[in-house]
Amino acid sequence: MPWSSPMVEKYRSQYGSGLDAQTYLGQNYLNVDRSLIPDILRLLRDEEQFDYCVDITAVHYPKREKQFDVVWILYSFPRNERVRVKTQIADGATIPSSVAIWPTANWLEREVYDMFGIKFEGHPGLKRILLPDGWKGFPLRKDHGILQQDNEWVRINLGIESGQ
Amino acid sequence: MNEHKNDASIHSLSNLDLDAPEKTYLDSNELIINMGPQHPATHGVLRVILKLDGEKVLGTECVIGYLHRGVEKIAENRTYTMFNPYVDRMDYVAAVSNGLGYCEAVEKLLNVEAPPRAKYIRVILTELNRIASHQLWLGTHALDIGAMTPLFYTFRDREEILKIFEKYCGARLTTHAFRIGGCQYETYAGFEKDIKNFLTFFAPKIDEYEALLTTNRIWLERTKNVGVISGADCIALGVTGPVLRASGVKWDVRKAQPYAAYSEFDFEIPTGENGDTYDRYMVRMIEMRQSMRIIEQAVNGLPEGPIMGKVPKVIKPPVGEIYHSIEAPKGELGYFIVSDGSTQPYRLRVRPPSFVNLQALDVMVRGLLVADVVAVIGTLDIVLGEVDR
Numbered sequence: 153m154p155w156s157s158p159m160v161e162k163y164r165s166q167y168g169s170g171l172d173a174q175t176y177l178g179q180n181y182l183n184v185d186r187s188l189i190p191d192i193l194r195l196l197r198d199e200e201q202f203d204y205c206v207d208i209t210a211v212h213y214p215k216r217e218k219q220f221d222v223v224w225i226l227y228s229f230p231r232n233e234r235v236r237v238k239t240q241i242a243d244g245a246t247i248p249s250s251v252a253i254w255p256t257a258n259w260l261e262r263e264v265y266d267m268f269g270i271k272f273e274g275h276p277g278l279k280r281i282l283l284p285d286g287w288k289g290f291p292l293r294k295d296h297g298i299l300q301q302d303n304e305w306v307r308i309n310l311g312i313e314s315g316q
Numbered sequence: 317m318n319e320h321k322n323d324a325s326i327h328s329l330s331n332l333d334l335d336a337p338e339k340t341y342l343d344s345n346e347l348i349i350n351m352g353p354q355h356p357a358t359h360g361v362l363r364v365i366l367k368l369d370g371e372k373v374l375g376t377e378c379v380i381g382y383l384h385r386g387v388e389k390i391a392e393n394r395t396y397t398m399f400n401p402y403v404d405r406m407d408y409v410a411a412v413s414n415g416l417g418y419c420e421a422v423e424k425l426l427n428v429e430a431p432p433r434a435k436y437i438r439v440i441l442t443e444l445n446r447i448a449s450h451q452l453w454l455g456t457h458a459l460d461i462g463a464m465t466p467l468f469y470t471f472r473d474r475e476e477i478l479k480i481f482e483k484y485c486g487a488r489l490t491t492h493a494f495r496i497g498g499c500q501y502e503t504y505a506g507f508e509k510d511i512k513n514f515l516t517f518f519a520p521k522i523d524e525y526e527a528l529l530t531t532n533r534i535w536l537e538r539t540k541n542v543g544v545i546s547g548a549d550c551i552a553l554g555v556t557g558p559v560l561r562a563s564g565v566k567w568d569v570r571k572a573q574p575y576a577a578y579s580e581f582d583f584e585i586p587t588g589e590n591g592d593t594y595d596r597y598m599v600r601m602i603e604m605r606q607s608m609r610i611i612e613q614a615v616n617g618l619p620e621g622p623i624m625g626k627v628p629k630v631i632k633p634p635v636g637e638i639y640h641s642i643e644a645p646k647g648e649l650g651y652f653i654v655s656d657g658s659t660q661p662y663r664l665r666v667r668p669p670s671f672v673n674l675q676a677l678d679v680m681v682r683g684l685l686v687a688d689v690v691a692v693i694g695t696l697d698i699v700l701g702e703v704d705r
C-alpha cells in the first residue's frame with residue numbers, strides 16, 4: 153500500500169521517482185534509489201529527527217539483477233516513530249557508509265559485510281566481525297549452503313578435517 | 317577525565333591503531349594486553365585487546381564471534397515453528413523474552429493476535445525472566461568488583477523463578493514457553509499461588525541485596541563516576557535498555573510502543589542522572605521492583621479464556637516483511653522477518669541489544685584503569701550468546 157505523509161510529499165517533490173513510499177501492516181518504509189544514499193539518511197536524521205539507527209541489514213535475492221536489498225531501520229525519539237529505508241544494489245557494487253551519520257552503524261555495517269560481502273565506502277575499518285579474518289565465503293548469501301564452510305581455514309587453523 | 321567524550325571521538329570508534337605509538341605519561345612505551353577470550357570477568361568468550369599507558373586505558377578493540385552459530389542462516393532453513401526454540405539460545409539467561417519477541421513478530425506477519433489470557437501469562441513469565449536476568453547480572457557484576465556474597469544471594473533467589481518455569485513448561489533455562497499464536501501450556505494448578513508466594517518472598521530479598529551494596533563504601537568507590545556515558549552518546553551509539561535509561565533518557569519499548577498486554581499495567585520507568593556504573597546499578601534494582609508490580613497486577617487480573625489464537629496448522633505468512641521489537645532485559649530486541657509466502661522465513665534478522673551495547677565499551681573505558689574495564693563489561697550486561705548468535 154502506498155504511504156503518504158507531509159514528510160513523504162516533501163521528499164517526493166524533491167527527489168521525484170527516486171523515492172517510493174509504502175506501508176505494510178502499519179509499518180512505513182521508503183524504497184529509495186541507490187544514488188540518494190547517504191543524502192536521504194542524513195536528511196532523515198537532521199530534518200526529521202530520526203536520531204536512532206536501530207539496525208542495518210541486507211537481504212539477498214539471487215535471481216534479481218540488483219541482487220541485494222540493504223535495509224536501514226530507523227527510530228525517532230521525539231516523534232516515537234519508526235521508518236525503514238531500503239535500497240537495491242548489484243553484487244560487487246559498493247554503498248556509502250553511514251558511520252558519520254550514526255556511529256552505531258560501525259559494527260552493524262561490519263556484520264553486513266561479514267555475512268553478505270557488501271562493501272561500505274568510507275567505513276573506518278571494514279573487516280569481518282563474527283567470522284575469523286581469513287575466512288572465505290559470505291554465509292548469508294542464498295547460494296551459500298547451510299553446511300558449507302571454509303574447509304581450508306578449518307584445516308589450517310584448527311588442525312581438523314571438518315568443523316561439522 | 318571525561319574530555320574524550322565529545323561527538324568527534326565516538327565517530328572514530330574502534331579505530332584502535334595498535335602500531336601507532338601515543339604519548340604516554342612517563343614517556344615509556346604503551347602496552348598492549350590481551351584479555352580473554354577465556355577470562356573470568358568477560359562473562360563468556362569475549363576477547364578485548366587493551367592498549368595501555370601503565371594502568372590507564374588508551375583504547376580497546378573487541379574481538380567477538382567465538383560463539384557464532386549462524387542463527388540467522390538456520391532460520392532460513394527451518395519452518396517458523398521449528399525455529400522457535402532456537403531463539404532461546406541467543407540470550408540464554410532471558411530465553412522467555414527472546415521467545416516473546418519472535419512469536420509476536422510472526423503473529424504480526426500472520427495478522428493473528430494472541431488471546432488476552434495468553435498475553436497475561438506471557439507478561440508474567442517475561443517479567444519473572446527480567447528479574448532472573450537482572451539477578452544474574454547483579455551477582456556476577458558484584459563478583460567481578462570483589463563482592464562475593466551477592467552472587468550467592470541472587471543465585472539462591474533466582475532458583476525460585478527457575479522452579480516456576482520448570483513447573484510451567486518443564487525447562488529451567490531455555491524454556492520455549494510460548495508458541496506462535498499464544499501459549500501451548502495452560503497454567504498448572506497453584507500457578508497463581510506460586511507467583512504470589514514468590515512476590516512476598518522476593519520483596520525483602522531486594523532490600524537484602526541493597527543492604528549489601530547501595531551504601532557500601534567500596535561499592536561506591538568502584539562504581540561512582542566509572543564508565544560514564546551521556547544520553548546523546550547512547551543514542552548515537554544505539555545503546556538501549558537500562559544503560560540508556562541510566563544516562564537520563566526515559567525510554568522503554570514497553571511504554572513507547574506497547575506490546576503484549578503492557579499498556580494495561582501501571583509501572584514506572586526508572587532513570588539515572590550521571591550515566592555511570594552506579595546509576596545503572598540503581599536503575600536495574602528499581603526495574604526489578606517495577607517488574608514485581610507488573611507481575612502482581614497481571615496475576616490478580618489474569619483473565620479466563622482460551623490461550624491459543626486462531627493459527628493455521630501450517631504457518632505460511634503472506635509475502636511481506638515486518639520489524640517487531642520488545643524491551644528485553646538488555647535493551648531493544650528486534651526481529652526483522654521477510655516472508656516469501658512459504659513455510660520458512662526468507663530472511664530473519666535479529667537485532668541483538670548486547671551486540672550493539674558492547675560497541676559502547678570503547679567509549680566508556682577510555683581514560684579509566686584496567687580494573688574499571690572489568691566493572692564496565694559487567695555493567696553493560698552482555699550475553700555473548702546473543703552478541704555472536
